Amino acid sequence: GENVEQHPSTLSVQEGDSAVIKCTYSDSASNYFPWYKQELGKRPQLIIDIRSNVGEKKDQRIAVTLNKTAKHFSLHITETQPEDSAVYFCAARAPVTSGSARQLTFGSGTQLTVLP
Amino acid sequence: DAGITQSPRHKVTETGTPVTLRCHQTENHRYMYWYRQDPGHGLRLIHYSYGVKDTDKGEVSDGYSVSRSKTEDFLLTLESATSSQTSVYFCAISETPTNEKLFFGSGTQLSVL
Numbered sequence: 574g575e576n577v578e579q580h581p582s583t584l585s586v587q588e589g590d591s592a593v594i595k596c597t598y599s600d601s602a603s604n605y606f607p608w609y610k611q612e613l614g615k616r617p618q619l620i621i622d623i624r625s626n627v628g629e630k631k632d633q634r635i636a637v638t639l640n641k642t643a644k645h646f647s648l649h650i651t652e653t654q655p656e657d658s659a660v661y662f663c664a665a666r667a668p669v670t671s672g673s674a675r676q677l678t679f680g681s682g683t684q685l686t687v688l689p
Numbered sequence: 690d691a692g693i694t695q696s697p698r699h700k701v702t703e704t705g706t707p708v709t710l711r712c713h714q715t716e717n718h719r720y721m722y723w724y725r726q727d728p729g730h731g732l733r734l735i736h737y738s739y740g741v742k743d744t745d746k747g748e749v750s751d752g753y754s755v756s757r758s759k760t761e762d763f764l765l766t767l768e769s770a771t772s773s774q775t776s777v778y779f780c781a782i783s784e785t786p787t788n789e790k791l792f793f794g795s796g797t798q799l800s801v802l
Contacts, residue, residue, distance in 0.1 A: 574748070605787070605789060607789070609791075616779065616793040616794060616796060617732065617791075618793070619790060622789065662731055662732065664731075666787070666788055666789075676734055676737075676747060676748070677732075677734070677788045678748075681729050681731045
């Protein structure tokens with residue numbers, strides 16, 4: 574099955590700096606890559622996603638890039654703010670096949686701390 | 690919060706006892722999922738449902754069963770709870786079968802002593 578590795582596990586940045594979180598995946602047929610943000614004690618929430626036919630996607634201060642050849646994708650947060658402090662999870666979805674239909678495989682998470 | 694509700698929010702139980710967690714949605718979404726969250730493991734799929742009475746196993750289904758008798762309710766049962774099932778359990782819903790745009794419930798903290 575799909576395997577997703579996420580780095581780093583913890584990341585501290587100064588307010589206003591950029592943060593980058595990287596994920597690698599194992600199944601070259603994976604075609605959908607979402608990112609979820611989870612604030613302390615709260616539910617995970619989708620913040621951005623990208624499909625395999627797109628190399629980059631931006632939404633205000635957040636961007637995701639995808640390198641299919643290298644099988645990795647990254648989350649970029651610019652001009653970080655204290656409210657960006659949270660755990661971020663990447664995920665990858667392999668195509669629908671028997672036994673793995675409709676399954677996302679999540680990375681282990683990155684604790685981002687934005688220091689004032 | 691509107692849309693999806695999990696109950697109970699917290700539960701402490703003893704090893705060997707049965708436990709049922711409930712997920713209730715008001716969005717009329719066809720697809721529902723149960724995940725568990727453990728430190729260092731992210732979110733792992735336990736079971737999912739693609740319609741009333743239609744369910745299938747995820748990657749960590751051993752020791753768990755599910756039922757969906759109505760569109761709005763998806764129940765997760767631990768037949769005989771073990772300490773390894775201490776975790777935070779999240780229910781999620783989606784409109785599409787492709788696992789996109791998951792909307793999560795607030796979670797249930799389960800402790801098995």
